[in-house]
Amino acid sequence: MERQIRYVEALREAQAQILRSDPDTYVMGLGVPGPTGIFGTTKGLQEEFGSDRVLDMPSSENAMTGIAMGTALMGKRPIFVHMRVDFALLSIEPLVNQAAKWHYMYGGKLRAPLTIRMIIGRGWGQGPQHSQSLQAWFAHVPGLKVVMPTTPHDAKGMLIAAVEDDAPVIVFEHRWLYNIKGPVPEDMYRVPLDKAAVMRAGKDITLAATSYMTLESMKAAEMLADLDIDAEVLDLRSLSPLDTDTLLDSVGRTRHLLVSDTGQEEYGVTAEVMAVVAERAFNALAAPPRRIAMPHVPTPTTPALADLYYPRARQIAQAALEALGSSRTLPPEDSADTAWKDAPDPSFTGPY
Amino acid sequence: MGGSSVAQPDVRLRMYRQMLRIRLVEEAIARRYPEQEMRCPTHLCIGQEAPPAGVSAHLEADDLVFTGHRSHGHYLAKGGDLAAMLAELYGRETGCAHGKGGSQHLIDLDCGFMGSAPILASTISVGVGAAWGAQMNGENRVVVIYFGDGATEQGVFHEAMNFAGTRRLPVVFVCENNLYSVHSAMDVRQPAGRAIHELAPPHRVAGLSGDGNDADVVYDLAAGAVAGARGGEGPSLIELATYRWLEHCGPNDDTALNYRSAEEIAVWKARDPVARYRERLAEEGVLTDALDSRYAAEIADEIEGAFGFARQSPFPTPDALARHVFPG
Numbered sequence: 243m244e245r246q247i248r249y250v251e252a253l254r255e256a257q258a259q260i261l262r263s264d265p266d267t268y269v270m271g272l273g274v275p276g277p278t279g280i281f282g283t284t285k286g287l288q289e290e291f292g293s294d295r296v297l298d299m300p301s302s303e304n305a306m307t308g309i310a311m312g313t314a315l316m317g318k319r320p321i322f323v324h325m326r327v328d329f330a331l332l333s334i335e336p337l338v339n340q341a342a343k344w345h346y347m348y349g350g351k352l353r354a355p356l357t358i359r360m361i362i363g364r365g366w367g368q369g370p371q372h373s374q375s376l377q378a379w380f381a382h383v384p385g386l387k388v389v390m391p392t393t394p395h396d397a398k399g400m401l402i403a404a405v406e407d408d409a410p411v412i413v414f415e416h417r418w419l420y421n422i423k424g425p426v427p428e429d430m431y432r433v434p435l436d437k438a439a440v441m442r443a444g445k446d447i448t449l450a451a452t453s454y455m456t457l458e459s460m461k462a463a464e465m466l467a468d469l470d471i472d473a474e475v476l477d478l479r480s481l482s483p484l485d486t487d488t489l490l491d492s493v494g495r496t497r498h499l500l501v502s503d504t505g506q507e508e509y510g511v512t513a514e515v516m517a518v519v520a521e522r523a524f525n526a527l528a529a530p531p532r533r534i535a536m537p538h539v540p541t542p543t544t545p546a547l548a549d550l551y552y553p554r555a556r557q558i559a560q561a562a563l564e565a566l567g568s569s570r571t572l573p574p575e576d577s578a579d580t581a582w583k584d585a586p587d588p589s590f591t592g593p594y
Numbered sequence: 595m596g597g598s599s600v601a602q603p604d605v606r607l608r609m610y611r612q613m614l615r616i617r618l619v620e621e622a623i624a625r626r627y628p629e630q631e632m633r634c635p636t637h638l639c640i641g642q643e644a645p646p647a648g649v650s651a652h653l654e655a656d657d658l659v660f661t662g663h664r665s666h667g668h669y670l671a672k673g674g675d676l677a678a679m680l681a682e683l684y685g686r687e688t689g690c691a692h693g694k695g696g697s698q699h700l701i702d703l704d705c706g707f708m709g710s711a712p713i714l715a716s717t718i719s720v721g722v723g724a725a726w727g728a729q730m731n732g733e734n735r736v737v738v739i740y741f742g743d744g745a746t747e748q749g750v751f752h753e754a755m756n757f758a759g760t761r762r763l764p765v766v767f768v769c770e771n772n773l774y775s776v777h778s779a780m781d782v783r784q785p786a787g788r789a790i791h792e793l794a795p796p797h798r799v800a801g802l803s804g805d806g807n808d809a810d811v812v813y814d815l816a817a818g819a820v821a822g823a824r825g826g827e828g829p830s831l832i833e834l835a836t837y838r839w840l841e842h843c844g845p846n847d848d849t850a851l852n853y854r855s856a857e858e859i860a861v862w863k864a865r866d867p868v869a870r871y872r873e874r875l876a877e878e879g880v881l882t883d884a885l886d887s888r889y890a891a892e893i894a895d896e897i898e899g900a901f902g903f904a905r906q907s908p909f910p911t912p913d914a915l916a917r918h919v920f921p922g
Contacts (some may be wrong), residue, residue: 300756302757311720317731350921
């Protein structure tokens with residue numbers, strides 16, 4: 243049987259293999275060599291690779307991003323880690339004005355192969371400034387590649403591919419994926435940065451999703467299967483560039499689309515995916531497309547409101563039934579589902 | 595200003611010629627700019643020729659330079675190709691960035707001119723990173739980062755100095771203090787009685803200052819800073835007092851805007867770095883009228899040729915629009 247490891251272990255293994263295989267790579271970020279090692283993803287790496295390759299840094303996300311980019315101009319391949327997407331906003335100037343544009347604005351003369359890991363927080367009251375999921379902002383900027391691996395397999399393969407890519411690549415990792423287990427080969431392999439993945443084949447509706455919402459979509463597909471509806475689940479994985487071929491192929495077959503994302507609905511990933519389908523496959527659609535994403539409010543801290551803020555599998559399944567014009571109904575929620583929903587599984591006990 | 599490093603006559607002549615060249619290039623751009631063929635924001639450095647001439651006199655070809663929007667002097671003094679710079683201003687395929695950058699994004703990797711960007715202080719961190727990368731690679735390069743007084747008000751300036759001081763990086767920060775951030779004077783931006791160079795020592799960066807309109811003074815200050823960086827003694831910041839003669843962006847005199855007085859402008863023009871240096875070198879018998887005339891004629895020829903090249907070069911073809919978004 244293929245080896246099964248957790249997402250967090252896949253990320254750590256990817257970085258260890260990257261550091262081992264290319265002496266120009268290094269991993270840097272606040273807390274990278276610390277005792278908890280970015281939720282375990284960098285734990286122990288400094289012991290193996292030394293403090294020149296696995297480093298902590300001043301609390302200066304802005305300058306340190308420009309500095310990482312400067313080393314990249316000199317042939318280095320940094321992996322820069324932010325424990326929250328929210329913290330990375332301090333670095334938006336060097337990322338958006340500089341790293342994204344230096345290759346283009348200097349006529350192709352410079353390359354800044356920078357990999358930025360940004361972790362999306364959720365649960366245990368992460369609240370307004372520890373849980374933002376701003377992938378759409380970065381995907382909006384030409385020159386940045388943006389990926390969101392969902393499975394442990396893709397977490398490893400896409401991080402390796404990101405570091406080997408000559409463009410600046412932002413890898414969004416959802417904190418609720420960290421404990422997910424899946425098959426991960428032991429060798430150093432790459433997953434392309436521009437291909438979506440069909441997670442579950444189906445013929446009735448396409449549930450396209452990003453990151454953690456892919457798992458919710460898989461659960462929704464099971465709920466729908468119980469009602470004899472055969473949903474296809476598409477993990478978009480790469481937002482920029484977006485794999486429109488796989489998306490349009492799927493919608494062309496199922497004739498129905500429901501897209502979900504971990505970010506806000508307005509002006510977000512779901513809007514872009516729906517626009518692509520509406521422009522290029524309008525006639526394939528048998529019904530208006532639907533979307534499920536975060537409402538246009540900041541993330542509340544109390545579980546009483548956070549539970550309302552985060553859409554889940556049941557809402558996806560319900561919206562799919564509506565999109566299909568189905569009269570079938572989901573069974574009532576069982577009582578175990580009525581506890582606070584601010585943790586992905588019982589092992590998740592905070593403070594993170 | 596120690597006066598401990600005095601340039602040899604041939605070096606002083608090269609600095610003079612470089613300043614004269616920068617001045618004449620900028621004047622030629624200013625003359626032609628109203629033709630509306632150079633269709634990009636252009637920040638001329640007339641009045642600020644001494645810092646790049648004096649600093650670059652100490653740099654090797656593989657030393658690196660990063661700078662901001664007022665970059666023509668830094669580019670030319672480091673050895674940047676004039677024809678490619680002008681073609682870039684004209685938006686041509688032969689421009690140093692194939693027309694995609696314009697005056698604000700000059701580059702010439704052959705001479706170590708790594709780039710310029712107009713977001714205040716944005717290249718300071720990138721330059722510090724290049725110095726760190728060079729150190730990681732075991733390369734003995736010095737990185738010079740030019741910026742203005744306004745950039746020192748950005749947080750990233752302090753963040754980058756903090757890191758350069760922490761890692762003892764081979765960086766020379768050169769602040770050309772021309773007193774104005776666009777139209778905003780120093781008294782609304784920085785505390786009275788605190789000089790910019792005083793910000794360096796708390797970051798364990800050596801702080802130096804002097805007359806940025808005197809090439810000999812700049813040469814002397816840069817000698818110590820560059821040698822220190824090269825010798826592993828760590829980073830320095832040199833604050834150079836200087837003055838921009840023309841408007842912030844564009845070819846015109848802006849006295850009429852009244853954000854700075856006509857008297858102040860006259861005082862600074864009387865301290866013209868090119869004319870002052872010409873007089874000093876003539877008095878000291880280093881520069882003759884004949885040599886000065888020859889320089890002017892050679893430079894005029896070079897400028898004429900470079901403008902001709904730029905104006906005759908083709909524009910990028912439509913297929914260039916989407917090229918180089920991502921490295922191929």
